Amino acid sequence: MSQSALIKRILIVGGGTAGWMTAAAMGKLLAPLKIDVTLLESDQIGTVGVGEATLPHIRFFNRRLGIDEADFMAQTAATFKLGIEFRDWARKGDAYIHPFGDYGRDIKGVPFHHYWLRLRQRGRAWRIGEFSAPVMISEFGRFAMPVEDERSVMSSFSYAYQFDAGLYAKYLRRFAEACGVRRIEGKITTVIQRGEDGFIEAVKTEDGRRVEADLFVDCSGFRGLLIEQTLKAGFEDWSAVLPCDRAVAVPCENAAPSLPYTRATARGAGWQWRIPLQHRVGNGYVYCSEHVSDDEAAQTLMASLEGRPRAEPNFLRFRAGKRRRQWVKNCVSIGLSSGFLEPLESTSIYLIQASVTKLLELFPDRDFRACDIDEFNRAMDLEYERIRDFLILHYHATERDDTPFWDYVRTMKIPDSLAYKMTLFRKRGVVVKYKDGLFLHPSWIAVYLGQRVMPDMYDPRAEFIAEDELEKTLSAMRNLIRKTAESLPDHSDFIRRYCPAPGTV
Ligand SMILES: Cc1cc2nc3c(=O)[nH]c(=O)nc-3n(C[C@H](O)[C@H](O)[C@H](O)COP(=O)(O)OP(=O)(O)OC[C@H]3O[C@@H](n4cnc5c(N)ncnc54)[C@H](O)[C@@H]3O)c2cc1C
Known part of the structure; x- marks a missing residue:
C-alpha cells in the first residue's frame, strides 16, 4: 500500500452514544496513524438520550481504551448489572432472570x-x-x-453496567477530546458527493462551513443522514416480527436501594423497563402503537413509577430493522443510523461496539476494497439477525x-x-x-x-x-x-x- 492511499481524515457525523464511542475508540486506537479525527454534531438537533442498560462486552471496550472502571462508574452514576428480570412474559405472575453467567x-x-x-x-x-x-x-x-x-x-459469571446515558456521552466526549478528537458544532444541510463514483467528498453546515474527509462515519441517528438520505442503502423492515414501534421514557427518584439488574415487565401492548442507577431509576414503556395510544402508554408508565418523576415523559418513535448495507462506498453507519432493535436485551450499545471493532479490524485505505466492505456488511447482518x-x-x-x-x-x-x-x-x-x-x-x-x-x-x-x-x-x-x-x-x-x-x- 502506498503512503498516499492512507486515510488521513475521518469525519464522524453525530455526537450521541454512537458518535462518541466511535470517536473515543478511533482517537485512542488509531493514534499511531496520526489521522485527523473530527466529530460534527448539532446541539440544535440533540441526541436520543436513552440507552442505559448494557451487556458485559462493554467492559472489554473500556479495558481496550484503558478506562478506569471505578472512575467511569462514578462519573456516569452507574450500578452493576448481573442480568435482566422478565416479569409476566410467558404467563402473568411468572418471573425469571436472564443472567450473565x-x-x-x-x-x-x-x-x-x-x-x-x-x-x-x-x-x-x-x-x-x-x-x-x-x-x-x-x-x-x-x-x-x-x-x-x-x-x-x-x-x-460476568457483569455489565446500568448508567446515565447523558453522563456517558459527556464522559466519552472528555475522553475522546483528550485523545485529540476535534469537535465541531454545526448542523449539516448538504452532503457533497464526488461526480465520478458517488463517494462522499464533504458535508456543508448551515453556517456555510465545508468539512472534507476520506472516511465518513454516519452516527446521525435514526435519520441516517449519509447512509440513507444520501447513499440510499435501503432498510430491511422487521416490524412484522418485532411490532413495537414507540416508547415513552421517564426517570424517577430512587425509592429503594438499587438492584444489580434491569427489569422488563410485560404490559398489555409491549413491556416496561426499570433501570436502577445511583441517583435515580430509568423507566420506559416500549409499545406497539397499533394496540395502545400514546396517552394510555404514558398513563400506564406514570401509574407504575416507584418514586416521584424527575422529568416530563419523553416519547420516541422507531421501526425494527436494519440497513440493507451498513457500509456503502466511503461511509460506514454506526448506531441508530445502521438499524434498530428494541432495547429488551440491551443490545444497541453492544451493536455500536461490534461495528466499531469490526471497522477497526477491516480499517480501509482510500481504495475502499469491496472485500472489506462485504465482510463488514456480512458480519453486521449476522449480529443483527442473531439478536432479532x-x-x-x-x-x-x-x-x-x-x-x-x-x-x-x-x-x-x-x-x-x-x-x-x-x-x-x-x-x-x-x-x-x-x-x-x-x-x-x-x-x-x-x-x-x-x-x-x-x-x-x-x-x-x-x-x-x-x-x-x-x-x-x-x-x-x-x-x-x-x-x-x-x-x-x-x-x-x-x-x-x-x-x-x-x-x-
Ligand atoms: C426507547 C429506547 C431505549 C433504549 N435503551 C437502550 C438500552 O437500555 N441499552 C442500549 O444499549 N441501547 C438502548 N437504546 C439505544 C441507544 O439509545 C442508542 O443506541 C444510542 O443512544 C445511540 O444513538 P446514536 O448515537 O446512534 O443516535 P442519536 O443519539 O440520535 O445521535 C445522533 C447525533 O447525530 C447528530 N445529527 C443528526 N443530524 C445531524 C445534522 N444534520 N447535522 C449535524 N448533526 C446531526 C445529532 O445532533 C446527534 O448528535 C435505546 C433506544 C431507545 C429508542
Missing part, C-alpha cells in the same frame, strides 16, 4: 440443564435459577467482583392471550432460523451453537425455560449418573451457590465503597 456445571461432558431436566421429570421442583450465581446474587440484592479461579462459583431471533423468542414463546397484542405475537410467523432453533430445543433440549454473534448457550437456556419452552426429553447421556448421586451433586451445588450469594456485600454498599457518584454519599 452459567447454570451449574457440565457433568461428564453433558450440559448441566439436561441433568436439571432429568430431576425435574422425577418431580424435583428446583428452579434452574437456583443453579446460577448471578441469579441468586441478584435475588439477594448483593454484589462482588467475579474471580478467575475456575473452582469457585464466583468465576461463573433472540428478541422474537421472548414474545412468541408465550401463553398469554389476554390482549390482541399478545395474540398477535404468539401466533405470528417467525423466521425459519428461529423456528429451527426452537424445534430442536423443544424436541430434545439442544441449544443450537454458533461462534459469531450474541447470545450463547446459557442465554438461550434462560429464555427458553423462562418462557416455558420445555423440552420433551433430556440428553440420554444424563443417565450417566445414578439418580441419588445426581440429586446429592445438584443439591450441594445449589447450597453452595445460595450460601455464597448470601455472604456477599449488599450491592448499594459495594457501590458506595467502590464508585460513589459525586453527590450520592
Whole structure:
C-alpha cells in the first residue's frame, strides 16, 4: 500500500452514544496513524438520550481504551448489572432472570440443564435459577467482583453496567477530546458527493462551513443522514416480527436501594423497563402503537413509577430493522443510523461496539476494497439477525392471550432460523451453537425455560449418573451457590465503597 492511499481524515457525523464511542475508540486506537479525527454534531438537533442498560462486552471496550472502571462508574452514576428480570412474559405472575453467567456445571461432558431436566421429570421442583450465581446474587440484592479461579462459583459469571446515558456521552466526549478528537458544532444541510463514483467528498453546515474527509462515519441517528438520505442503502423492515414501534421514557427518584439488574415487565401492548442507577431509576414503556395510544402508554408508565418523576415523559418513535448495507462506498453507519432493535436485551450499545471493532479490524485505505466492505456488511447482518431471533423468542414463546397484542405475537410467523432453533430445543433440549454473534448457550437456556419452552426429553447421556448421586451433586451445588450469594456485600454498599457518584454519599 502506498503512503498516499492512507486515510488521513475521518469525519464522524453525530455526537450521541454512537458518535462518541466511535470517536473515543478511533482517537485512542488509531493514534499511531496520526489521522485527523473530527466529530460534527448539532446541539440544535440533540441526541436520543436513552440507552442505559448494557451487556458485559462493554467492559472489554473500556479495558481496550484503558478506562478506569471505578472512575467511569462514578462519573456516569452507574450500578452493576448481573442480568435482566422478565416479569409476566410467558404467563402473568411468572418471573425469571436472564443472567450473565452459567447454570451449574457440565457433568461428564453433558450440559448441566439436561441433568436439571432429568430431576425435574422425577418431580424435583428446583428452579434452574437456583443453579446460577448471578441469579441468586441478584435475588439477594448483593454484589462482588467475579474471580478467575475456575473452582469457585464466583468465576461463573460476568457483569455489565446500568448508567446515565447523558453522563456517558459527556464522559466519552472528555475522553475522546483528550485523545485529540476535534469537535465541531454545526448542523449539516448538504452532503457533497464526488461526480465520478458517488463517494462522499464533504458535508456543508448551515453556517456555510465545508468539512472534507476520506472516511465518513454516519452516527446521525435514526435519520441516517449519509447512509440513507444520501447513499440510499435501503432498510430491511422487521416490524412484522418485532411490532413495537414507540416508547415513552421517564426517570424517577430512587425509592429503594438499587438492584444489580434491569427489569422488563410485560404490559398489555409491549413491556416496561426499570433501570436502577445511583441517583435515580430509568423507566420506559416500549409499545406497539397499533394496540395502545400514546396517552394510555404514558398513563400506564406514570401509574407504575416507584418514586416521584424527575422529568416530563419523553416519547420516541422507531421501526425494527436494519440497513440493507451498513457500509456503502466511503461511509460506514454506526448506531441508530445502521438499524434498530428494541432495547429488551440491551443490545444497541453492544451493536455500536461490534461495528466499531469490526471497522477497526477491516480499517480501509482510500481504495475502499469491496472485500472489506462485504465482510463488514456480512458480519453486521449476522449480529443483527442473531439478536432479532433472540428478541422474537421472548414474545412468541408465550401463553398469554389476554390482549390482541399478545395474540398477535404468539401466533405470528417467525423466521425459519428461529423456528429451527426452537424445534430442536423443544424436541430434545439442544441449544443450537454458533461462534459469531450474541447470545450463547446459557442465554438461550434462560429464555427458553423462562418462557416455558420445555423440552420433551433430556440428553440420554444424563443417565450417566445414578439418580441419588445426581440429586446429592445438584443439591450441594445449589447450597453452595445460595450460601455464597448470601455472604456477599449488599450491592448499594459495594457501590458506595467502590464508585460513589459525586453527590450520592
Ligand atoms: C426507547 C429506547 C431505549 C433504549 N435503551 C437502550 C438500552 O437500555 N441499552 C442500549 O444499549 N441501547 C438502548 N437504546 C439505544 C441507544 O439509545 C442508542 O443506541 C444510542 O443512544 C445511540 O444513538 P446514536 O448515537 O446512534 O443516535 P442519536 O443519539 O440520535 O445521535 C445522533 C447525533 O447525530 C447528530 N445529527 C443528526 N443530524 C445531524 C445534522 N444534520 N447535522 C449535524 N448533526 C446531526 C445529532 O445532533 C446527534 O448528535 C435505546 C433506544 C431507545 C429508542
